[in-house]
Amino acid sequence: MPELVASAGPARLPGSGPVLAGQVRYQLLLTMRNPRALVAGVALPLLLLVLASSQHTHLAVSALAGRVVLGVTLTAYLTHASGLVAAREAGVLKRWRATPLPRWCYFAGRTCATVLMALASGAVTVAAGALAYHARLSAGAALSLLVALTLGALAWASAGTAITAVIPTTDAAQPVLSLSYFPVMLLSGVLGAFSGAPSWLSTLLGYLPGQPTLDAVTRALHTTGTSLSLPGHDLAGWAIGALLASLRLFQWEPRAPR
Amino acid sequence: MRAITVEHLSKRYGEQDALRDVSFEVLAGQVVALLGPNGAGKTTTMEILEGYQQPSGGTARVLGSARRHAGRAWRARIGLVLQSTSLDAQLTVREALAVYAGLFSRPRQVGEVLDLTGLTGEAGTRTGQLSGGQRRRLDVGLGIIGRPELLFLDEPTTGLDPAARRQAWTTVERLTADGTTVLLTTHYLEEAQQLADRVLVLANGRLVADAGPDELRTRGTLTRIRYPLPPGAAAADLPAELAADVDADVDADHGELLLHTTEVTAALRSLVGWAERHRIELDGLEVGPPSLEDAYLALINQLPGDPAAEQEVPSHA
Numbered sequence: 001m002p003e004l005v006a007s008a009g010p011a012r013l014p015g016s017g018p019v020l021a022g023q024v025r026y027q028l029l030l031t032m033r034n035p036r037a038l039v040a041g042v043a044l045p046l047l048l049l050v051l052a053s054s055q056h057t058h059l060a061v062s063a064l065a066g067r068v069v070l071g072v073t074l075t076a077y078l079t080h081a082s083g084l085v086a087a088r089e090a091g092v093l094k095r096w097r098a099t100p101l102p103r104w105c106y107f108a109g110r111t112c113a114t115v116l117m118a119l120a121s122g123a124v125t126v127a128a129g130a131l132a133y134h135a136r137l138s139a140g141a142a143l144s145l146l147v148a149l150t151l152g153a154l155a156w157a158s159a160g161t162a163i164t165a166v167i168p169t170t171d172a173a174q175p176v177l178s179l180s181y182f183p184v185m186l187l188s189g190v191l192g193a194f195s196g197a198p199s200w201l202s203t204l205l206g207y208l209p210g211q212p213t214l215d216a217v218t219r220a221l222h223t224t225g226t227s228l229s230l231p232g233h234d235l236a237g238w239a240i241g242a243l244l245a246s247l248r249l250f251q252w253e254p255r256a257p258r
Numbered sequence: 259m260r261a262i263t264v265e266h267l268s269k270r271y272g273e274q275d276a277l278r279d280v281s282f283e284v285l286a287g288q289v290v291a292l293l294g295p296n297g298a299g300k301t302t303t304m305e306i307l308e309g310y311q312q313p314s315g316g317t318a319r320v321l322g323s324a325r326r327h328a329g330r331a332w333r334a335r336i337g338l339v340l341q342s343t344s345l346d347a348q349l350t351v352r353e354a355l356a357v358y359a360g361l362f363s364r365p366r367q368v369g370e371v372l373d374l375t376g377l378t379g380e381a382g383t384r385t386g387q388l389s390g391g392q393r394r395r396l397d398v399g400l401g402i403i404g405r406p407e408l409l410f411l412d413e414p415t416t417g418l419d420p421a422a423r424r425q426a427w428t429t430v431e432r433l434t435a436d437g438t439t440v441l442l443t444t445h446y447l448e449e450a451q452q453l454a455d456r457v458l459v460l461a462n463g464r465l466v467a468d469a470g471p472d473e474l475r476t477r478g479t480l481t482r483i484r485y486p487l488p489p490g491a492a493a494a495d496l497p498a499e500l501a502a503d504v505d506a507d508v509d510a511d512h513g514e515l516l517l518h519t520t521e522v523t524a525a526l527r528s529l530v531g532w533a534e535r536h537r538i539e540l541d542g543l544e545v546g547p548p549s550l551e552d553a554y555l556a557l558i559n560q561l562p563g564d565p566a567a568e569q570e571v572p573s574h575a
Binding site for chain 1: 310330331334340342346348349353357358360361362400
């Protein structure tokens with residue numbers, strides 16, 4: 001005897017394309033309404049630019065690159081990961097699992113929205129830097145920057161997703177994320193070269209994602225004409241590795257008892 | 259036609275049995291209430307049926323599917339109103355409903371759901387600014403936006419005021435009139451009485467009753483006698499066999515006689531005799547089967563104790 005409840009037959013569910021586009025729109029809306037995202041991704045790098053402009057009439061490319069990378073990675077890593085932990089622990093992700101939304105659509109939608117927000121943050125910082133210091137960005141530099149920031153944001157967003165697996169509560173998110181972010185970024189030189197580092201530390205930093213991101217953005221900003229400067233294999237490796245790790249480690253269920 | 263078929267279902271968390279050999283069916287179009295004290299296994303049962311948990315033994319088929327993580331088409335046919343979920347606080351009520359509606363092939367109109375849940379006035383309010391009761395109504399709205407064939411309601415009216423609760427009941431009744439099957443858990447026995455065609459009672463991980471609410475009420479041999487004592491009458495004036503059943507907390511001045519007995523005639527004779535002696539009319543006297551709550555409590559209390567079952571069962575393995 002069939003156990004299926006008779007029905008008129010489910011009509012075709014919306015295709016993955018529209019559903020993914022809807023998720024990206026939805027996640028962008030959430031991020032844009034999140035003041036923390038705007039402060040971390042836009043206000044802080046701009047503030048650091050303003051502070052730099054009050055001290056110098058000329059801004060080194062490396063300094064601009066540092067501020068761009070700071071804004072992009074704060075958005076892609078800190079804001080993205082802390083938002084994920086909060087959503088997971090509040091049961092937001094569990095609710096999504098109860099719907100016919102394909103899991104990969106939620107994951108991809110959230111990551112795409114984060115990358116887009118990070119790119120917007122980078123664009124605002126570069127535009128502000130160019131405006132303040134009357135710098136000109138070549139077409140090659142702009143395109144190279146787009147590639148570097150997209151790959152960098154993807155790497156950091158994926159790393160942020162992966163690390164949420166070891167963050168048990170919303171309260172634990174900020175300490176864990178800050179501790180895993182600021183030392184790496186500061187030692188990598190986002191706010192100025194870190195001189196006098198022991199060789200083992202320099203070697204270690206070369207393996208972490210901060211240095212490759214900063215190098216890729218600095219190279220992109222140095223690009224002239226219409227040539228293209230692609231990020232190194234190290235950043236691409238980080239993006240792929242972190243993405244795979246995030247897919248493996250991503251959790252939908254709250255960790256803390258509710 | 260069966261919407262849910264559960265056969266010999268069991269679930270263990272470590273050494274603890276959360277469910278033991280539970281079997282039941284829910285027919286399409288029925289409203290079934292799953293009752294039981296905390297830790298009885300209600301949430302575990304619901305989460306297995308919803309696909310969140312894997313049983314340790316037995317089978318559970320929901321709309322023909324026994325898979326833990328069933329596909330999109332299956333998900334689109336069920337609606338869930340859970341206790342342990344939340345929404346992004348930055349969305350407005352209308353936006354939240356619209357986003358979820360976009361996942362289904364034949365969703366209800368957002369305006370229709372706003373109307374059904376009584377949230378029309380809050381359509382533009384961000385969900386983070388809703389009261390607890392309004393959020394619960396939005397939970398229900400999100401559960402029904404996809405026009406589900408089967409709706410799981412996990413304590414859907416917890417936190418609602420009496421008026422909002424009755425509105426939620428009306429919503430459920432409108433859904434069931436359209437043929438939606440509903441499995442609900444609740445701690446409000448009047449809710450089960452109002453909504454449910456059948457009541458399943460879980461205790462210590464076992465199914466201890468499966469009956470209609472009225473059948474459960476009349477199944478026992480106890481009869482309920484209720485009589486609010488009039489002014490001037492005191493509990494101490496009653497015959498000793500009745501005085502012990504006066505609940506003084508019900509009425510600070512006089513109290514209320516509430517008695518469950520198998521010896522109705524003797525109890526009534528005693529009460530009538532007392533009333534005649536004191537020239538008191540027995541205004542407000544009620545004699546009848548126990549309420550569903552009485553029947554439920556009697557059922558639970560007669561079960562052998564299981565200290566382990568008194569603990570809350572974790573919702574995740």
